Amino acid sequence: MSIDISTPGVDAVAGRSRSLMADPGSAGRFGQFGGRYVPESLVPACEQLEAGFREAWADPAFRSGLARTLSLYAGRPTPVTPTLRLSAELGVTLLLKREDLAHTGSHKINNVLGQALLAKRMGKVRLLAETGAGQHGVASATAAALLGLECVVFMGQRDIERQELNVFRMQLLGATVVPVHSGSRTLKDACNEALRNWVSQVDETHYCAGSVMGPHPYPWMVREFQRVVGEEAREQCAALLPQGQPDVVVACIGGGSNAAGTFAGFVDTNARLVGVEAAGGAAISSGAPGVLHGYRSRVLQDENGQILEAHSISAGLDYPGIGPEHAHLADIGRAEYPSVTDEEVVAAVLRLARTEGIVSALESAHALAWVLREAGTPQLPTDSTVLVTLSGRGDKDAAQLVELL
Numbered sequence: 338m339s340i341d342i343s344t345p346g347v348d349a350v351a352g353r354s355r356s357l358m359a360d361p362g363s364a365g366r367f368g369q370f371g372g373r374y375v376p377e378s379l380v381p382a383c384e385q386l387e388a389g390f391r392e393a394w395a396d397p398a399f400r401s402g403l404a405r406t407l408s409l410y411a412g413r414p415t416p417v418t419p420t421l422r423l424s425a426e427l428g429v430t431l432l433l434k435r436e437d438l439a440h441t442g443s444h445k446i447n448n449v450l451g452q453a454l455l456a457k458r459m460g461k462v463r464l465l466a467e468t469g470a471g472q473h474g475v476a477s478a479t480a481a482a483l484l485g486l487e488c489v490v491f492m493g494q495r496d497i498e499r500q501e502l503n504v505f506r507m508q509l510l511g512a513t514v515v516p517v518h519s520g521s522r523t524l525k526d527a528c529n530e531a532l533r534n535w536v537s538q539v540d541e542t543h544y545c546a547g548s549v550m551g552p553h554p555y556p557w558m559v560r561e562f563q564r565v566v567g568e569e570a571r572e573q574c575a576a577l578l579p580q581g582q583p584d585v586v587v588a589c590i591g592g593g594s595n596a597a598g599t600f601a602g603f604v605d606t607n608a609r610l611v612g613v614e615a616a617g618g619a620a621i622s623s624g625a626p627g628v629l630h631g632y633r634s635r636v637l638q639d640e641n642g643q644i645l646e647a648h649s650i651s652a653g654l655d656y657p658g659i660g661p662e663h664a665h666l667a668d669i670g671r672a673e674y675p676s677v678t679d680e681e682v683v684a685a686v687l688r689l690a691r692t693e694g695i696v697s698a699l700e701s702a703h704a705l706a707w708v709l710r711e712a713g714t715p716q717l718p719t720d721s722t723v724l725v726t727l728s729g730r731g732d733k734d735a736a737q738l739v740e741l742l
């Protein structure tokens with residue numbers, strides 16, 4: 338007997354209030370940010386995708402099919418784990434939303450299963466992805482294998498060297514990994530190549546963006562696919578905490594998808610929302626408004642508007658832009674975007690491993706590093722309750738850590 342895991346089941350996330358993080362409309366604007374800045378040849382593809390997503394997202398059968406796939410295949414809901422020793426050491430109650438326990442080891446699978454099911458519904462046969470840390474590439478290769486789609490992943494040569502294990506995993510899953518040798522040979526260059534490739538094969542190909550970036554509808558669509566993280570966490574916190582909700586909600590920021598999904602669950606509560614950037618890739622605090630990869634946001638750039646190279650120890654965070662909705666949330670003061678250094682991040686990986694027995698991804702450790710630095714200060718007073726989204730697990734970073742430690 339064969340059971341279709343994406344046939345309609347119960348939809349846990351449908352029909353909730355949308356509040357601040359709402360549908361950005363047909364222009365895809367978040368305040369002064371977002372929009373669609375693409376070559377003319379890509380406009381019809383973006384419009385077709387927006388129409389396809391709007392129709393699918395309003396269709397209870399699609400929503401419940403996705404929820405069922407997330408549950409039966411990807412292992413949702415992921416738990417919220419209260420830390421024991423670390424909370425006692427820090428003097429704050431620290432809870433972890435465990436996206437490291439989702440299938441393929443990070444939150445990326447939520448978005449990719451959504452996009453792959455949508456691509457299939459729209460009659461596409463090929464998934465095109467870009468990846469930095471490789472987690473999005475692995476998730477894309479996984480979803481393509483599950484749904485019988487061809488998969489091509491663009492990855493900067495420098496990231497290929499940093500994330501050897503994930504390159505092998507993608508190939509094992511049947512994907513073609515295309516090395517990108519231009520520029521800084523990292524995520525930004527992989528995005529350029531992926532967009533160029535999409536232009537050339539737009540009819541049969543779905544461009545599967547890895548974060549809340551790119552032209553409209555990507556930032557909105559990816560946030561909606563990641564909303565499940567925040568919605569689940571909110572319910573889980575309500576069941577775990579006497580006061581019902583955390584005081585502070587923290588997530589790391591590369592393009593910003595795990596943070597957007599997490600924040601979407603808490604934006605209409607009193608919780609402070611904190612997105613933690615890498616000090617060398619802090620597009621919100623060090624960037625200025627500009628256009629990159631088809632959208633307007635805060636971007637690291639020089640005085641002539643040339644894109645600057647970002648730096649981070651983690652391949653998933655050295656990206657010079659940030660999802661446009663985050664730039665807007667910063668503008669209106671609803672979310673804060675501090676940054677942490679590589680050294681703080683490595684220390685955070687070690688501290689979590691040794692106090693709680695959890696090895697987090699370097700990306701996720703940015704969120705944790707902020708908590709470790711600020712616990713007991715006016716930023717994060719003693720006795721606060723903090724939820725950190727642990728976006729992924731650290732296996733992929735083991736080789737890099739061996740060299741660093």
Ligand SMILES: Cc1ncc(COP(=O)(O)O)c(C=O)c1O
Pocket residue numbers: 443444469470471472473547548549589590591592593594595596652653654698700701728729730
């Ligand atoms: C585990 C993990 N966390 C976070 C990120 C950053 O992406 P985003 O900001 O879109 O969540 C990545 C990106 O590769 C990742 O692999």
